[in-house]
Amino acid sequence: MAHEHKLEIFRGLLKFKSNTQKIWGVLIFLSIVTAVEVLLGIFKPAILVGNYFLDMKLLNWIFIILTLVKAYYIAWDFMHLRDEKSSLRRTIVWTPVFLVSYLIFILLFEATYVFEVFRDGFLAWDF
Amino acid sequence: MDTTVTTDSGENVWGGGNRPLGASYGKLMMWFFIVSDALTFSGFLAAYGFSRFKFIETWPIADEVFTHIPFFHGNFPMIYVAFMTFILIMSSVTMVLAVDAGHNMKQNKVILYLFLTIIGGAIFVGSQAWEWATFIKGDYGALETKGGRVLQFVNAETEERAALADFSTALPEDRTKHTSSEGIWFEEEGYQTSYSLNEVVEGFKSNPSILIRTEKINEEGEKTVLDRKQSLARLKDAVRVVEGANLIRNEYGSRLFADFFFFITGFHGFHVFSGVVFNIIIFFNVILGTYERRGHYEMVEKVGLYWHFVDLVWVFVFTFFYLV
Numbered sequence: 001m002a003h004e005h006k007l008e009i010f011r012g013l014l015k016f017k018s019n020t021q022k023i024w025g026v027l028i029f030l031s032i033v034t035a036v037e038v039l040l041g042i043f044k045p046a047i048l049v050g051n052y053f054l055d056m057k058l059l060n061w062i063f064i065i066l067t068l069v070k071a072y073y074i075a076w077d078f079m080h081l082r083d084e085k086s087s088l089r090r091t092i093v094w095t096p097v098f099l100v101s102y103l104i105f106i107l108l109f110e111a112t113y114v115f116e117v118f119r120d121g122f123l124a125w126d127f
Numbered sequence: 128m129d130t131t132v133t134t135d136s137g138e139n140v141w142g143g144g145n146r147p148l149g150a151s152y153g154k155l156m157m158w159f160f161i162v163s164d165a166l167t168f169s170g171f172l173a174a175y176g177f178s179r180f181k182f183i184e185t186w187p188i189a190d191e192v193f194t195h196i197p198f199f200h201g202n203f204p205m206i207y208v209a210f211m212t213f214i215l216i217m218s219s220v221t222m223v224l225a226v227d228a229g230h231n232m233k234q235n236k237v238i239l240y241l242f243l244t245i246i247g248g249a250i251f252v253g254s255q256a257w258e259w260a261t262f263i264k265g266d267y268g269a270l271e272t273k274g275g276r277v278l279q280f281v282n283a284e285t286e287e288r289a290a291l292a293d294f295s296t297a298l299p300e301d302r303t304k305h306t307s308s309e310g311i312w313f314e315e316e317g318y319q320t321s322y323s324l325n326e327v328v329e330g331f332k333s334n335p336s337i338l339i340r341t342e343k344i345n346e347e348g349e350k351t352v353l354d355r356k357q358s359l360a361r362l363k364d365a366v367r368v369v370e371g372a373n374l375i376r377n378e379y380g381s382r383l384f385a386d387f388f389f390f391i392t393g394f395h396g397f398h399v400f401s402g403v404v405f406n407i408i409i410f411f412n413v414i415l416g417t418y419e420r421r422g423h424y425e426m427v428e429k430v431g432l433y434w435h436f437v438d439l440v441w442v443f444v445f446t447f448f449y450l451v
Contacts, residue, residue, distance in 0.1 A: 019227050027220045031213065038209040041190070041450050049348060060451045067446040071439055078223050078435040080428075088148040092158055100169040107173045111180030118181070126343075127274035127364060 006082050009073070026077045033066050055112075157429045161436045164398075168440050171391050172447055178383045185276075185342035187380035188350070189449050191288075195261050208449045211254045212441065215399075218247025219438040226431045229424025234413065237427060241410045244434065248403040255396045262388065265371030266290065268320070269378040270327060272364035277380050279340040280331075281352050291368070294337050295322040295330035320368040327368055332359070342380045388448065395444055398437045405430050 005019045009026065016022040040048070040059060048059035076082045081089050118125055148155060179186050190204040197207070225240035268291035270278040280289040300323065307315040322330075331337055339358035343351045353361060369378045377385035409430050418424045 020224065023220055023223045023227065027216065030216050034209060034212055034216070037446075037450055038205055041205050063446050063450045067442055070442050074219065074435055074439045074442065078219050078438070079432055080226075085149045088150055088155075088158070091148070092162055096162055096165050096169065099166060100173070103169065103173045104176065107177040108180050111177040114181045115183055119184070125274055126276055127272060 005080075009077065022077065026073050030070055030073060033070050037063060037066055151425060153425065153429050154432070157432045161432060164436065165440075168391075168394075168443070171387075171394065172443060175387045175391060175447060178381075178387065182381050182383070184344050185381060186344075187342075187384045188344070188348075191350075192262070192379050193258070193449060195266075197257060205449055207254070207258070208445060211251055211258075212445050214247050214251050214254070215438050215441050218244045218251070219435050221247065222431045222434045226424070226428045229418070229427045232419070232424070234416065234419055237413050237418075237424060238410070241406060241413060241427070245403055245406045245410060248399055248406065248434075252396060252399050252403065255392060255399070258392075259389075262385075263371050263373070265378045267378065268292075268322075268368065268370045270324070270362075270365040271367050271369045271376060272361075273366050274364070275376070275382060276342055276364075277369065277376075277378060278361060278365060279350070279378070281338045281340045283336045283338050283355075288340075289337055291322050291327055291370070294334040295326045296333060298323070298326050298329060300325065318370075318373075320370050322368055324365060324368050328362060328365065331362060391444060391448065395437070395440055398440065402430075402434050402437050405433065
């Protein structure tokens, strides 16, 4: 087993001296992201709630993007994907990314259709 | 470590050799499991998304449901879940530190960090149990209509939610729990609510300051509150009192909301629980010096992968259940 660690995060912007330091650095980063999420969730800035992109509130887009950011750092630094061969990394990441995007696409599309059927009164449900 | 069958014809079997991914058999298998488990969880969360988009205008607002923290009264949306998230991330950190100490063959440090990881996991599972208990108990109570819609109550003066106990009048009626041995055999009640439908309806009629809040979300992103006249009209549709949550109905709104809550957080909680069990097994192995004798701590790394995965899943559950 190779014992070298890649000690840079943020594409080399931040370089740590040891693996332990990197772990704490990533923890601080993840905590900040979580804190931002919670604060946004509590205060819900009107500008983010009122505006939509692709049928979803901007606030929700921010939450989802921040979640993916957190997932990236958990997988890359805690699960050591950064130190694995890129072929292993790609196998692990792209398989679910492809399948899950497809699943989400078809399910949400269908759900929106069902919602419209309900809304347009083809089916009584609010009684 | 090499459990795979290799040919005897030297190392090079086509382009990648015998270990093209450069990871040991055990680690690869753990990754296999994690990827498939990730797909399982994605399936659950996508199904949740489906139901939510289907009822996009009536889905319960998580901020109004998860407002409790232990030992304190009041309204603290999301604080406790954020704390749980932090605990899990923290235990992930101690886990990486254990893996790191294992790489450096420091047995005592591995023991310490694994111990902290187990404690973190236990706190998380305990918190989730508490969260479930609070969710099942409920706090305000509501009425359910014929169509399965939930009617909640609001005090018009304070504009705060009103609990059934705030306005229901006790009637001199005698009501027994409906069991299958008495009455219709295929119907029974799991629990008896603290007020009967009649008591709530009568209480509502005699309290002009109480209004009904429907599931429908208005333009401001809040639940619609009916005026007094509409409320009284809507009250006629009510068929039963709902308190707390079970797998059939819940006081928070859409039935699927509670079902998904129990199912997804339950499945995740079970993963955390198994993770704690694995960690404990490995913890004792470390204490006994198994990996010291084996010459490497790869087993800690493999269990660590699972543990981080559980953390990873929680990050998504947290977002889709509590934030979005």
